[in-house]
Amino acid sequence: MNNLKKTKNSIRWVIALKEEAQVILDYYKLKPINEKTIYPIYKNEEETHWLIICGIGRNNAAASTAYLYAYSNASNYTSWINIGIAGSCKGNYGDLYLVDKISTYQKRKSTYPSTLPKATLPKMHLFTSDIPISDYSTYELIDMEGSAFFDIASKLTPKEFICLMKVISDGPEDNIKEITKSKISNLMKENLLKIIDVISYYERLSEEEFQIIDKPKLFNKIKSKWHFSATQSYRLENLLRRIEIFCNKKDIEKIIKNCETSNSVINVLNTKIKNNLVNWSKF
Amino acid sequence: MIETIYVEDAIQNHPKTKFILNKFKKSRIISINKYGEIFNKRNQNFRIQKANPCLILAHKKDNFVLPAPEGFGLGSSKNFYFSHMYNCIYDCRYCFLQGMYSSANYIIFVNFEDFDISIEKIIENNLDSKVTFFSGYDCDSLALENVTGFAKHILPIFRKYPQIEIEFRTKSIQKEPFLSVKPMPNVILAYSLMPELMSNSLDNKAPSISKRIRVISELASKGWKIGLRFDPLIHGKNWKKLYQELLENIYKNISLDCLHSVSFGTLRFPKRMFKDIFKLYPNEPLFTSPLSLNNKMISYDIEIEEEMTSYCKNLSLRYINEDQIFKCSI
Numbered sequence: 195m196n197n198l199k200k201t202k203n204s205i206r207w208v209i210a211l212k213e214e215a216q217v218i219l220d221y222y223k224l225k226p227i228n229e230k231t232i233y234p235i236y237k238n239e240e241e242t243h244w245l246i247i248c249g250i251g252r253n254n255a256a257a258s259t260a261y262l263y264a265y266s267n268a269s270n271y272t273s274w275i276n277i278g279i280a281g282s283c284k285g286n287y288g289d290l291y292l293v294d295k296i297s298t299y300q301k302r303k304s305t306y307p308s309t310l311p312k313a314t315l316p317k318m319h320l321f322t323s324d325i326p327i328s329d330y331s332t333y334e335l336i337d338m339e340g341s342a343f344f345d346i347a348s349k350l351t352p353k354e355f356i357c358l359m360k361v362i363s364d365g366p367e368d369n370i371k372e373i374t375k376s377k378i379s380n381l382m383k384e385n386l387l388k389i390i391d392v393i394s395y396y397e398r399l400s401e402e403e404f405q406i407i408d409k410p411k412l413f414n415k416i417k418s419k420w421h422f423s424a425t426q427s428y429r430l431e432n433l434l435r436r437i438e439i440f441c442n443k444k445d446i447e448k449i450i451k452n453c454e455t456s457n458s459v460i461n462v463l464n465t466k467i468k469n470n471l472v473n474w475s476k477f
Numbered sequence: 478m479i480e481t482i483y484v485e486d487a488i489q490n491h492p493k494t495k496f497i498l499n500k501f502k503k504s505r506i507i508s509i510n511k512y513g514e515i516f517n518k519r520n521q522n523f524r525i526q527k528a529n530p531c532l533i534l535a536h537k538k539d540n541f542v543l544p545a546p547e548g549f550g551l552g553s554s555k556n557f558y559f560s561h562m563y564n565c566i567y568d569c570r571y572c573f574l575q576g577m578y579s580s581a582n583y584i585i586f587v588n589f590e591d592f593d594i595s596i597e598k599i600i601e602n603n604l605d606s607k608v609t610f611f612s613g614y615d616c617d618s619l620a621l622e623n624v625t626g627f628a629k630h631i632l633p634i635f636r637k638y639p640q641i642e643i644e645f646r647t648k649s650i651q652k653e654p655f656l657s658v659k660p661m662p663n664v665i666l667a668y669s670l671m672p673e674l675m676s677n678s679l680d681n682k683a684p685s686i687s688k689r690i691r692v693i694s695e696l697a698s699k700g701w702k703i704g705l706r707f708d709p710l711i712h713g714k715n716w717k718k719l720y721q722e723l724l725e726n727i728y729k730n731i732s733l734d735c736l737h738s739v740s741f742g743t744l745r746f747p748k749r750m751f752k753d754i755f756k757l758y759p760n761e762p763l764f765t766s767p768l769s770l771n772n773k774m775i776s777y778d779i780e781i782e783e784e785m786t787s788y789c790k791n792l793s794l795r796y797i798n799e800d801q802i803f804k805c806s807i
Binding site: 294295303304306308311312319348351352354355403435436440469471472473474477 | 712713
């Protein structure tokens with residue numbers, strides 16, 4: 195658990211049923227982890243994708259999201275995905291929807307997940323219930339996990355990194371009692387291409403965020419040569435971020451190579467910034 | 478294209494809500510209780526939102542008009558500001574709005590009638606003072622004029638009170654509603670400007686400087702009073718030459734009779750705000766500038782600030798009077 199790789203893109207899946215997850219497990223080549231865990235957990239070889247089977251209900255969704263976060267050492271640039279089947283009074287059986295509003299019986303206030311920009315998928319309002327509902331007339335989409343997943347995930351990452359997708363499995367014309375394991379698997383399979391397309395956006399988003407927040411190239415190398423306090427490390431990181439934009443790695447190493455202390459490294463880098471005349475024609 | 482519009486339940490049927498929604502027929506409309514449910518949430522990524530912002534239509538409850546901070550005015554004894562909108566459609570890298578709110582979504586407050594009441598009340602209470610109102614402190618005052626019609630709505634109030642000034646500060650090239658009405662000597666159309674080369678890198682999504690100058694020239698020729706806001710002054714290679722070209726280009730191409738005022742402000746960020754903005758955009762060329770902490774603000778060193786301000790001021794004095802020049806310090 196502590197020797198996890200630092201990966202550039204990072205996706206975490208929270209899915210209620212194995213039948214809903216199977217198509218994802220197969221496509222992203224996720225294998226069960228070799229440890230006994232409270233909820234079944236899968237990951238790919240690169241450790242970019244992790245998936246947890248949370249079981250039905252809000253408590254399971256909340257607990258498993260937090261569990262996966264801790265277990266997989268998810269970063270603050272991780273994208274979190276919840277996908278599964280849902281009832282609907284409005285859409286057609288088998289259609290995939292993005293969720294942009296979530297309500298529950300318990301909370302007076304609704305929550306508002308972001309959706310990926312320029313999405314071709316339609317969007318709906320999700321109602322998360324603690325019991326199966328057979329009267330579909332009031333709600334666009336009905337599930338049993340979405341609100342709890344979103345409440346926890348939005349504490350772990352900005353809401354732009356969270357996505358909820360629902361495939362319509364039942365409604366006034368499609369009896370909930372007729373849902374079978376194979377029907378669920380088929381519903382997910384039929385939407386796989388659309389799901390992959392959505393996930394590619396979240397993989398890109400996660401990777402771009404990683405590039406932005408990753409430490410400057412020379413940071414660790416410089417830190418290994420001189421001793422920096424926590425405050426000095428913070429200053430070093432910020433100075434390097436700024437200098438690396440207009441100065442290459444070799445030149446930076448050259449100007450600090452004769453420094454005897456971490457303080458003098460910071461002073462030299464500070465002077466470099468102070469004397470920089472930004473060439474606006476280059477940007 | 479605005480993909481999603483959140484609308485507060487209380488103003489679903491407000492005429493301005495309907496007017497605005499009518500302009501976005503393809504957008505998804507989501508009803509909300511209060512705008513804070515979307516706008517004030519802490520765990521949001523401003524930079525990602527800024528790439529595809531949503532619109533929020535809301536009702537403003539109070540604080541329609543506020544006293545402007547010290548150092549914001551243009552010589553009036555009393556200065557006030559109001560914002561019918563929070564956030565801006567432009568994405569200028571030096572703008573304080575990047576560090577102001579956790580959300581990059583735009584809010585439009587649709588109850589313009591309440592702004593009218595507050596503005597008129599302040600005017601009536603200050604008939605003996607020299608008063609200036611500033612529109613758009615928390616947004617660009619004209620950038621979404623084609624959607625909101627706010628300037629068009631508010632102008633008639635100021636036609637009634639010719640002794641009261643109002644400034645619309647903008648980077649937009651919206652000419653309406655000014656071309657369709659008779660110029661008003663108490664209305665200042667104030668444009669933020671910097672050399673094109675710097676603007677190309679810093680004023681993301683905003684109209685080019687040359688387009689802004691063309692609009693300034695056109696509005697000045699119609700008789701509207703113009704304000705020039707060189708705020709912030711940006712340092713860099715050839716800054717003297719770049720500012721000389723810009724200032725001379727403007728002064729030679731607009732009717733100087735219509736020039737109300739010129740102001741210069743240096744690049745400055747409160748320390749906390751700089752930290753937030755740098756975290757959002759660490760790879761921006763602006764932050765390779767010689768910026769450091771001076772008097773709790775991140776800014777250029779005082780020598781650079783003074784050199785830039787006096788250079789631009791002296792150049793301007795060849796064309797305008799000293800009493801038309803102001804310093805922006807907020």
